[in-house]
Amino acid sequence: MLALKNKDINLLRSSEKSSLLRFLALYTVLATMILLLLGIFYYKSQEELMFSNERIKLSSYANEQVKELKLLHHYFPSRTEYPRSYNFNSAIYDIERVKIFSTLKNSDVNFDKEIYRSGDKIHFVKYLDDYYLGAKYLFLEIDEDKEWYSKTITNIIILGILTLVIMAIFGLFFVHILLRPMKNSIMLLDNFIKDTTHELNTPITAILANVEMMDTNVMVEKNKKKLHRINIAAKTVSHLYQDLTFLTLNHNQQSKDEWIDLKKLFEDRVEYFTILAGSKKVTFYLDLNYSAIYMDIIKMTRVIDNLISNAIKYNKRLGAITIILRKEYFIVKDSGIGIEDSKVSAIFERYSRFNNSEGGFGIGLNIVKSIIDEYGLKISVESVLGEGTDIRVEFLKASIGNGDSND
């Protein structure tokens, strides 16, 4: 969320995003728990404050009641009427906690607390030293004033939301600090690639141009093979150069969309990669129907090149690459090493590679995904380890041309 503002590093990898989300989730949970604890402490302190106010009043009532019990005890059994008051209800229990007499509305009593809330009543217990009428415990009951409760809950909600907002601001600040080293390292890598790319252009162009110009008819077979290898190597570097250029320069440029004849484009790109595929004796099988799409041709070329390049790179010797093109989709299928299920979701991450035996920066499929996402296309990967990988790209109906559309 924060990193996306910077276009140079807007491709935070999903693992980094998930780390960020995990940090935010943890931070939110911890902040909520702290607020909850503070809320509970505040509630308890307010309750205690209310109890301390009520305690004074109830102690005074209890003393009055004890006097009445003393009188009744003295005159018992000639007087048998239990003392009652308009201010409170009361009950007496003996030392064995057996009820002697009660006028309590809520008979749920607790012998171990001096003052407590019981339903909508407050109970206060006085422990008697002289057991008048056998009473060890004198319970007094009054109605609870709910005003403190509503005030406390309102305060908790308002203060809680305010604190959460303040903590969220602090959280964002901390996330900035946390992400800075990660951003710096990605930026460093991007800058390195950008700088390196500038230095690659001239030598690659020179090599490829000179290889094309060389007359192979006058060469001995040994030199022909050497030149062939130079051509393959130069094309590999050229492909990498184009990826890097796209990543560092073209990616942020305005797209020049036009109708592309995909069948023709596939045929061109397959021809381009034939020499590279030949180095591993990989055979192309093409099943191409006419299809046209409204897209930037440079970007579509990057998608096709990267998919074919990967299909060659991760293929077996004497393997095959099948390309199927239909009006609404295309599939690039290889007979390569395949990808483990657990790694399929990570293949589109920048700087991620299937294995370390093959070269590359791990940016090809990341570029493919960014272009696919930019045009709202859909890409899916099906892979069986040891058997091969199918990559299917589906087009948007709005961007597909008619069979005769070729403008």
Next chain:
Amino acid sequence: MIKRIIVISLMLSALLYAETKSENIKENKKENIYEHNCIPCHRYLPSSLGDMYMRYLKTFSGEMTLKAALKAFLKEPLEQTSVMSNLFIDRFSVKDKTLLNDKQLDEAINIYWDLYNVRNKLK
């Protein structure tokens, strides 16, 4: 036939009367344990048994506690364990040990508790 009915009725009535009589005797016997063993001596004291019950109640509170304390005192009366005032003890001294066995003592104490129990009397 009528004679037989009259005879059977008379026999049944006699049987019922005998049973009722025996229950009453038992009841009286129970009361007698308290009345014969407690009231005669306390009758001549200025503090009634009711007053003494209230003293016990004020000191021991609960039923089990009171009964246990009273039983212990009756079996082993001591000045220190008496609930009565020093003035009372100085004048009338502490009573003699009870001659009742445990079962009789429990019966007498239960009758005493039921007789003066405040719980059923409070309104």
